[in-house]
Amino acid sequence: MLEITYLRSQAAEAISGLKKRGLDANQRIKDILKLDELRRENQNELDQTLAESNRISKEIGQLFKEGKREEADAAKAQTAALKNKIKDLQQEQEQLKHSLEQDLLALPNVPLDTVPAGNSEADNEIVQKVGEQMTLGHGAKPHWELAEDLKLIRFDLGVKITGAGFPVYQGKGARLQRALINFFLEENIKAGFEEYQPPLMVNETSGYGTGQLPDKEGQMYHMPEDNLYAIPTAEVPITNIFRDEILNSEDLPIKATAYSACFRREAGSYGKDVRGLNRLHQFDKVEIVALTKPEDSMAMLDAMVEHVAALLQKLELPYRILKLCGGDLGFTSSITYDFEVWSAAQERWLEVSSVSNFQTFQTNRMKIRYRGEDKKTHLLHSLNGSALALPRIVAALLENHQEEDGIRIPEALQGFTGFEKI
């Protein structure tokens, strides 16, 4: 949610920024500012009326104490009209607040100056390309065939016990999963992120905090009996740890990492690109989250991008980094770098990480603040990224590292798997 103070002072900037998303927000922002003005006018009147009512009440108390019952009763009569007025004004205030909030919630984050304009994937800017975009030819197999041949992943068993999109990992497949999780966590810890183990289910308030609710309601698994949601990413519980907190300057930046299973209903995505590990209902991911002072968030973003790139290099996977264009940017993000690994057998790029700076868009909603030099509270900037999401990494590892005598495990991972070949 954008800050109202930002819109008040920099409406023109917001409007021109949002154009990069293909959004003409001119009228919407005008409406918001109008509502904001009405709201403040109303509050002013309400406050004055409340002040008067408070004053009279105090007088009545005083009069009673002095035993001047008649005068007190006379004063009481005065308050009836005030009470009605207060009630009306309060109702109006509630309505104005509500509409203002609705309008603000519906507005996406403003892309930064450096974000390219554009409507679709095609307009994303390729920032960097590392490694060879190899083609395998002859007997090369896609990962779902390799996984089946080598008995690493059992899609059929997942269907049997749960449903499509819930694979069972077996033998070296399961060990590879565990190794990757440990590898990512250890690397993240080395980079200064503190490890957390969050709950895999969250309450409604947390869902609103990170913005999954209300708009993406249908994307989360919901347990109505207890009104809990299965997390679609560790970002939700981890960021919500800091909800409604005022952090000390010396504790910043906050850098957190967590492994979690992630659950996504993926309602509405059928057909192509869902084969094998490409799109699952349950998958494993290691996430990194950062909270920084506003002036430090861009440096943090760069550091996180570099960190994720290093992970991919250690796994010896060819990848590219995209700077997303305005039209492809997530609702809450002001700038996002996507990481894609090359899947040699499918001959396509697979997204494995998305590193974003949300600035105050999330923290405004969650009221995550810090106390500045001026002793006042200020909103922090929040950032997050995957480091990394497992299934597509596994897919790329299997496909890219397939050799005549099996799958080669990258050296960096061997200490975690305990084997060099599958």
Add this chain to the structure above:
RNA sequence: GGAGAGAUGGCAGAGUGGUCGAAUGCGGUAGUCUUGAAAACUAUUGAGGGUCACACCUCCGGGGGUUCGAAUCCCUCUCUCUCCGCCA
């Protein structure tokens, strides 16, 4: 699942209708003292809205009600703790 107790400022903990945004202690900040530090003493110290700045307004778990007036009384929801049962 059954029975009971409770939810107040960063923490602990008073407060049962007006003088309460809230005693007191701890913690934090600033100062006095000191070569420096500690101790002691003094002052200060919640959040949000509003305003150029004041004024002023809101908030004592959430929502609703009674009353001229609610942290305090009533209803309701949520959560926490203790005991019993069940159980990894």
